[in-house]
Amino acid sequence: MSSPKLKVAIAGLGRMGSRHALHFHTMTPRAELIAVSSPDAKELAWATRNLEGVRTYLDYDQMLREEKELQAVVIASATVVHAEQAIKAIKRGLHVLCEKPLSTNPEVTVVTAYRAAKTTYSKQKVICGFSRRFDASYRDAHQKMRSGLIGRPAVFRSQTCDKLDPSGFFVQYAQFSGGIFVDCSIHDIDLALWFFGEDSIVKSVSAIGITAVSPELRKHNDRDNALGIVEFYGGKIAQLYCSRMMAAGQEDSTEITGTEGKLAVNTQPMSNLVNIYESSGIRREIPPHYYGRFREAFITEANEFTACCLDDTEPPFRLEGAVAAVKIGCALQESLITGKKIEFDEIGRRVDSGAENETALLTARL
Amino acid sequence: MSSPKLKVAIAGLGRMGSRHALHFHTMTPRAELIAVSSPDAKELAWATRNLEGVRTYLDYDQMLREEKELQAVVIASATVVHAEQAIKAIKRGLHVLCEKPLSTNPEVTVVTAYRAAKTTYSKQKVICGFSRRFDASYRDAHQKMRSGLIGRPAVFRSQTCDKLDPSGFFVQYAQFSGGIFVDCSIHDIDLALWFFGEDSIVKSVSAIGITAVSPELRKHNDRDNALGIVEFYGGKIAQLYCSRMMAAGQEDSTEITGTEGKLAVNTQPMSNLVNIYESSGIRREIPPHYYGRFREAFITEANEFTACCLDDTEPPFRLEGAVAAVKIGCALQESLITGKKIEFDEIGRRVDSGAENETALLTARL
C-alpha cells in the first residue's frame, strides 16, 4: 500500500503552465496531476498527448466544480486572472500555488480571501510561485547571510533581464503583464524582501526607463529597459534593473552587500560547465530563457508545495510578502511612467495624494 | 490506465546503491523499484525505512530467483562482485545497469556472457554506469566536438580527484577497488574513448605515482596521487591525473584539444552560482563529493536506462567500451606499480611478455 498523493490541477497551459503540468505529472512523486484547464483548445490537445490520464477542461470553473477529489490548484494562467482564479480556489478550500505576480494591481484581494477562508480551512496553504526562493544558489546565499557571513545586509542589487526576442512577443505581452517592473522585477523585489526581512517597509521608489529596441511598448505604458532605486525604512537600499534586450541570454543576477561582506548570485552566468576555446577567445553559453536558469527550482517548488500541503507544515514563505512585492512593483512602474518619486510613510501608506498621482499617470498615457 | 513501468531491483545499498535506489524509487517515473538486495542488514533496515513498498533481500541470488516479474537490475555492490552479479542477471535475461568498473581484471567476461545471452534475449540491454556520459556539460561538449567546433580532437586531459578524506576510508577501500587508475581514472579513460572514438586502439601507457598523504596505500599496491600518459593509434594522446588529496572538494575536469579549438569541462569547479566576497577575497565553494557534482547525471542515467529497456531502443553507448576502459585502467595501474611502459600492438595485444611483466609486478609488491 502506498501513501496517498496530493491531487493537483493546473489552470493555464501556456509557457509556464505546461511546464508546471509536466513537473507535477512526472517529477513530483507525492503528487498526482488529475486535471488541467485552459481556454485554448490547442493547449488542451497538447495535454491530451502529453499528460496521460489527466482530464482536460476548457473552463476553469467547471474544473473546480467537477473535480470533487481535487486538493490543490496551480494557477499559471494569464496574469490578469491570477487573483480571480486564486480566490475561487481559496473559497473552495483548495491549496493554491499561484504564479507571480499575484496581481497587476496594488489592491491585492487574494490575502483577504485567504484570511477569510482560513477560519473554515485551517490547514489551507496559499503561496505565490516565486521560483527563486526554491533555487539552490539563492537558498545557499540566504543561508549564508543568515549565518552572519556578511554582517548586516544593507545594499541590494538585482536584475531580471530577458534575452532580446525580435518576434515582438514582449510588445503583445506588455498589454496584460502589468509592466516590466511588475512582470520582471517582481522577482527581484521579492528577493529584496527575503534578504532584508519580510517585514521591511518601503520608504520610496524612483524609476527611469527607455525603449531602446521596442518603441511600440510605449502604447502600453511600458519600457524595454528600466532602472529603479528603492529605499526601505531602517537604512536599507536596493537597485533594480529590468530589461528585454539581453544579447547572450537570460541574465538574472543578485548581489547582497552587508557590513562585513557580499554575496553574489549568478554574476557570472553560464549554461553549464563547458568553456569553448576558439580563435575569438574563450566563450561560454548562457541559458536563453528563464526556465533554462530555474528549471530545478520549479521542480523543487512543486515538491515542496506538495509536501507542505500533505504534511500540513509551514510553507517556505508567507503570502503577505507577495502582496508587498506587488505594491512596490506597481509603484516603480508608476514612477517609471510619471517620472515622480513615490514615497510611503512608516506604516506603508503613500505620502502623496493618490488623486494627483492618478492624474499624472493619465497625462503620461496620453 | 497508465503505461506499464519497468520493474527494477538494486543490488548493493552502499554509498551509490542507496542513491540509485532513491532515484529509481522517486525520480524515474517510468520505473518501479520492486526489490533491493544487500548482504548488510543495516543497509536493508535503511531500505525498509526509506523505500516504501520495496522488498528486501540479504541474498542477491535469492532476489533473482524469487522476483519473478523483475525486468532489470542495477548492480551497485562492491566492485569485486560486479562481474559475477552482472553475469547472473544477464543469464536470467534481465536488463543490467552495472556500476563502473565492470571488473578490476582486464579479462572481462561480462561481454562474453552478454553476447551469448543475446541469442536468447534479443532485446536485452546491458550498460556500464559511466555517469559522466549522462552529464549535461559533457554531453554539450561532445555534441560541440561532433559538430566540428574544435576540428579533429588530438589531445585529451582529464582528472578525477577526490577530496581528502582523513578518516582512512580510501586505504580500506583500496583493498578491493582495483587501484586508483581502475577506480577513479576509469571515468577519464571512458571519456577519452568517447571523445576520441569508441574504436580507438591504445598504443602505450606509462604511469607514475606517490603516496603523499596515505603511505599505507602501498600495502595494497596503490597510490594517492598518480599521473598517466596514454597513446592511441592514429595520433591521439591523453594525460590523466587521479588523486585522493584535494583540499577544496571533488575536482573532476576534462579538456579536449583539437586542431581548431578546445573544449573544457569543469576547469572552474563550483557548487552553485554563489560567490562570497569577504576580507580574504572572493570565494566559491565546490562539491565535496562525486555525487554533488553528478547527481543530475545519475538521475538522467536512471531515466534513460529505463526508457531504452521499455522502448527497446539503442543504449547510449556500447558495453565493449567499458571493457576497453578496464583494460587501459589495469595497464596504467600495472605501470604505476612496476614503473614499466606497457605497449600494445594495433589489434590491442600487449607487446611485452605477460610472464616478464607478472614477475615485475610480483617483485614490486614485495
Add this chain to the structure above:
Amino acid sequence: MSSPKLKVAIAGLGRMGSRHALHFHTMTPRAELIAVSSPDAKELAWATRNLEGVRTYLDYDQMLREEKELQAVVIASATVVHAEQAIKAIKRGLHVLCEKPLSTNPEVTVVTAYRAAKTTYSKQKVICGFSRRFDASYRDAHQKMRSGLIGRPAVFRSQTCDKLDPSGFFVQYAQFSGGIFVDCSIHDIDLALWFFGEDSIVKSVSAIGITAVSPELRKHNDRDNALGIVEFYGGKIAQLYCSRMMAAGQEDSTEITGTEGKLAVNTQPMSNLVNIYESSGIRREIPPHYYGRFREAFITEANEFTACCLDDTEPPFRLEGAVAAVKIGCALQESLITGKKIEFDEIGRRVDSGAENETALLTARL
C-alpha cells in the same frame, strides 16, 4: 644627444601625489621631474629621500615662480585647491594634468581660465586625470563599442566601491571630498559620458543613500553607500553605486549594454591570475585599493600626457567632459541629501529653482 624631456612638477605629495611623482621620476622616459611642492614638511622629507635630484617647495606659488624652466604641472593636492592651483598654472602657460575631480562645485572655473589662456598659449594642454580612460580594459571595451560590437549603447551601470577602512579615514576625508558621488562616482560619470558620447546631456538625477558603517559621515552631509540613477536625453540611462564598505577590496566595475550586446569591465575582480584551492573552497584575492587596480593606467597617463605636451598632439579627451562630470556628481550628491529628483532641460540648465533647492539642502544639513 638625446631628445629634450618635458620638465614636470607635482603639486601635492599625498597618497596619489607621491605615486605620480614616482611615475614621472622613473616610469616616464620622456619626462623629467624637476620639482615638487607640498605644505607638509614630512611629505617633502619623503621626496628628498626618494626623488633624487628633485627640488622641493613648501609653497606651490613659490615653485611656480622659481622654476623658470617648468613646462607642466601635475595637481594632486587636496580636492578643494584643485581648481585654484590649476588656474594659476594655466595662467602661467603651463600644461596641466589635474587630478579628479576638477572641483567640488558645479561652477567650474578652470575651463574659463583655460579658454582665456589658449589665446596666449595655443599649444597648452589641460586635462583632468580620469585614470580609467588610460586603463587597458576600459580602452578595449570602448574600442569594441565603437567598432559596433554591442550596437547602440543604451544602459550603463558602474560602481566605485572602496574597501572598508575601519580607521575612520573616510570620515575625515569627507569634510573636503565633495561627497561620495563627487569623490567616487565622478569616475563612473566620466565613463558614462565617454561611452554614451561626450556631448550627452543629462536630463535628470535621483539618488538615495545610507550610513551603514559610518554614521559620523552625516555631519559632513555624506553617506557610506549610495545609489543613483541618471537619465540622458536621447534615450540613455545610467545606474551608479558608490560605497566605502567593501569587504574584499576595491570593486570598480562597469557594464555597458547596447541594443546588440554588452561589455562588462571587471565584474569578476582579481588581483592577479592566482586561484587558491583550500578546504573552504576556491578563492582569489582582489586589489585592496584603487591604486592596486589602476597602477598601469596611471603610468600610461603620465606617458601619454607627456607625449601630447611634447608633440603638441590632441589630448585623449577634452576638459569640458570633466566639467560635465562635476555637474552631474554635484547634482547626485544634492539629490542624495535632499531626497529630491533634479531635472535639467535640453541645454543643460536646471529646471527647478536653485533657490528652492538651496533651502532644501540647508534644511537637510541642519
Add this chain to the structure above:
Amino acid sequence: MSSPKLKVAIAGLGRMGSRHALHFHTMTPRAELIAVSSPDAKELAWATRNLEGVRTYLDYDQMLREEKELQAVVIASATVVHAEQAIKAIKRGLHVLCEKPLSTNPEVTVVTAYRAAKTTYSKQKVICGFSRRFDASYRDAHQKMRSGLIGRPAVFRSQTCDKLDPSGFFVQYAQFSGGIFVDCSIHDIDLALWFFGEDSIVKSVSAIGITAVSPELRKHNDRDNALGIVEFYGGKIAQLYCSRMMAAGQEDSTEITGTEGKLAVNTQPMSNLVNIYESSGIRREIPPHYYGRFREAFITEANEFTACCLDDTEPPFRLEGAVAAVKIGCALQESLITGKKIEFDEIGRRVDSGAENETALLTARL
C-alpha cells in the same frame, strides 16, 4: 648629480631581443642601453630608428671588444649560440642575463665558465632569463606556498602552449630550438624546480607526442603536441604539456597541489578584465603570444637584473637550476623521440647506457 647607471648591451634583436632592448632603453631607469649587436642588418636598421643614441654592431665579438665601458650583456640571440656568447661575456667579466634555454645540449658549459670566472670577478652575476620567475602571479603563488598555505607540494602540472601559427614559423624554428620540450617546457621545468625546491633530483622522465597540424616537424625530430611525466626523488611528480596548436591564444597555466591545498596560476586565461556578451554567449579574449602574457615580467626582470648588478646583491635564482632544467628538457625530448623512459640515479646520473640510447635516438631519426 644622478646615480651611475648600469651600461648594458643586447645581443640579438629578434622577437625577444628587440623587446629587451626597448625595456632596457626606456623602462629600466637604472640601466643605460649603450650597444646592440645582430648579424641581421635589417634588425640593426630597426635599432637605429628606435633606440636613440645606442651603437649598433653586426658582430657580437666586435661589440665586446670595442665597448670598453660595457658592464652587462643580455643574450637574446638564436638558441644555438646562447652558450657560446654567454661564455665570452663571462670571460670578459661582464654580468650576463641569458635568454632561456641556456643550451640545447645537456652538457651545459656555461656554469663551468661562470665558476672559473668567479675567482677573478667576484661580483659577477649570471642568470638565465626565466621570465615567469618575475611574474607577479607566479611570485604570489610561490610566496603563498612558502607560507605553508598548501602544505607540502607534491604534484605539479604545467603547460606552455602556443597559439597555432599557420605560417609554418614553428617548423623553421624547430631546426634550432632544441625541440618542443627544450623550447617550451623549459619554463615549466624551471617552475617545477622552483616550487619543488632547486635541489630536487629528477628520477625519471617519460614522454609521448604527435604531429597533429605540422607533420613536417618530424624531419627535425620534433612534435607539435607532447605530454611528459617527470618523477623526482622524495615523492614528487610533475605533468607537462607543450603545444603549438592553441586556437584562442597563449595558454600557459600551472597548478601546484600540496597535501593541504592547491595553487593555480592562469587556469582561466584572459587578456584583460573585459567580458563580451553577445548572441553566442559570453566571451573573453586571451593574449595571442607569450609576450602579451608576460610583458610586465620582462620589465621586472630587466629592473631586478640591473639592481642586483649595481648593488651586488644575490640574483633571484641560481644558474645551476637552469642547467638542471636543460637536462630534464633534453631527456624529455629524447624520450619523446625514442619512446623510452629515461631514469636517473639519486646523484643525477643516467641509469641507462648512453650508447644504447644514442642508437635508439639515431634509429628514430632515420
